[in-house]
Amino acid sequence: MTRSSGGASGATARPTDEPLEGDRIGETEIGANPERRLVLNPTSGDGDHVERVRRLAAEYGFPVVETERAGHATELAEAAAADGVDLLAACGGDGTVNEVVRGLVAADALEDVTLCVIPTGTANIYASGLGIDSVRDGFDAARRGDVRRLDLGTADGEPFVMSAIAGLPAAASVAASGGLKSRLGELAFAVEGIRTVREFDGLQASVAVRTDDGAYVWRGEALCLLIGNLRRFVGGNEPANAEDGRLEVTIVDRVSPTDAIAGAIERLVRRESSRVATIEATAVEVVALDDVPIEFSLDGEPQTHDAVEIGVRPGALRVCVGADYADRA
Numbered sequence: 001m002t003r004s005s006g007g008a009s010g011a012t013a014r015p016t017d018e019p020l021e022g023d024r025i026g027e028t029e030i031g032a033n034p035e036r037r038l039v040l041n042p043t044s045g046d047g048d049h050v051e052r053v054r055r056l057a058a059e060y061g062f063p064v065v066e067t068e069r070a071g072h073a074t075e076l077a078e079a080a081a082a083d084g085v086d087l088l089a090a091c092g093g094d095g096t097v098n099e100v101v102r103g104l105v106a107a108d109a110l111e112d113v114t115l116c117v118i119p120t121g122t123a124n125i126y127a128s129g130l131g132i133d134s135v136r137d138g139f140d141a142a143r144r145g146d147v148r149r150l151d152l153g154t155a156d157g158e159p160f161v162m163s164a165i166a167g168l169p170a171a172a173s174v175a176a177s178g179g180l181k182s183r184l185g186e187l188a189f190a191v192e193g194i195r196t197v198r199e200f201d202g203l204q205a206s207v208a209v210r211t212d213d214g215a216y217v218w219r220g221e222a223l224c225l226l227i228g229n230l231r232r233f234v235g236g237n238e239p240a241n242a243e244d245g246r247l248e249v250t251i252v253d254r255v256s257p258t259d260a261i262a263g264a265i266e267r268l269v270r271r272e273s274s275r276v277a278t279i280e281a282t283a284v285e286v287v288a289l290d291d292v293p294i295e296f297s298l299d300g301e302p303q304t305h306d307a308v309e310i311g312v313r314p315g316a317l318r319v320c321v322g323a324d325y326a327d328r329a
C-alpha cells in the first residue's frame with residue numbers, strides 16, 4: 001500500500017485565517033498569559049545565533065535557559081515541565097527538538113506543555129515541516145498560537161518527531177558535513193555514503209509492518225529503512241502528514257555496491273521503483289537477522305538496537321505551527 005499523496009488524509013486543511021476553535025493560546029487550553037521558556041542550544045548550526053535569539057526571546061517574553069552539553073536540553077525540558085511552563089521553545093536544530101521532546105515525555109507533560117520551534121540548526125527539517133523557516137517565524141508562530149496536535153513516533157518508547165532511519169543513511173550520517181547537510185538534508189547522508197558504501201554490508205533485517213489492512217513482513221538485506229513521521233522520503237520533498245496516526249515506512253533493497261548509492265539517491269528524491277517499498281504503517285518491528293546490531297538515527301541522533309518496536313502516538317504532541325503549515329500538510 002503506497003501512501004496516496006502529499007494530502008492530509010484525516011487532517012482537514014483549512015484557510016489560515018480561520019481560527020482553530022478551542023486550540024488557540026490565550027483563549028483556552030494554555031491560558032491568556034502562558035508561562036514561557038526557551039531552551040537554547042548555543043552550538044547548533046553555525047553557532048552565531050545566540051545574541052539574536054536572546055534579543056528576540058526578550059521581545060517575545062521568553063526567559064532563556066542555555067544548554068551546556070549534549071543531552072542537557074532533555075533535562076532542561078523536564079525542569080520546565082516541573083516548573084509549570086506552558087509554552088516551551090526548542091531553539092536549535094532537529095536534535096535539540098528531539099531532546100526537548102524527550103524531556104516532555106520523561107516528565108509525562110505532553111498534554112500540559114505546548115512546543116514551539118525556533119530553528120537555529122543546520123538542517124532544521126522538522127521546523128520546515130511545520131512551516132517555520134526562520135528564527136522570527138518561530139517566535140511569530142508562538143505568538144499566533146496556532147496549535148496542532150501532531151503525531152509522535154516512538155522507538156522502544158523513545159520519541160522521535162521527524163524520522164527514524166537505519167542502514168546506509170544512518171551509518172553515513174556521522175560523516176555528513178554541516179554545509180552539505182544544510183543544502184541537501186537527508187540526501188547528504190546518502191551522498192556522504194558514497195565514501196562508505198564499500199564498507200557497508202547492508203542491513204540484514206526482518207521488518208514487520210502493521211497497517212490498517214493487516215501485516216506485511218519483509219526479510220532480507222536492505223540498503224536502508226526510512227521511517228517518516230513528518231518527513232517524507234519518497235515521492236518528493238514535501239513534508240508528510242503528521243496528523244494521520246501513521247508512519248511512512250520505506251524499505252530500499254540492497255543493490256549491487258556500485259550502483260547502490262546512485263539508485264538510492266534517485267529513489268529517495270524522486271519516485272519509487274521495484275526495489276523500493278513504501279507502506280503506511282501504524283507499527284513496525286525491526287529485528288536484526290545477523291549478530292550485528294542495527295544503527296538507527298532518531299531525528300539525527302544515533303541509537304543502536306538488536307530489535308526495536310517502532311510506533312506512533314497519534315496527536316500526542318501539541319506544537320505551534322507556522323502560517324503556511326496547513327498548505328503543506
Ligand SMILES: Nc1ncnc2c1ncn2[C@@H]1O[C@H](COP(=O)(O)OP(=O)(O)OP(=O)(O)O)[C@@H](O)[C@H]1O
Binds near residue numbers: 041067094096301
Ligand atoms: N551546549 C552544548 N554543547 C555541546 N553540544 C550540545 C550542546 N547543547 C546541545 N548539544 C548537542 O548538539 C547536537 C546538535 O544539535 P542540533 O541537532 O540541534 O543542531 P544541528 O545538528 O546543527 O541541526 P540539525 O539537526 O537540524 O541539522 C545535539 O546532539 C545536542 O545534543
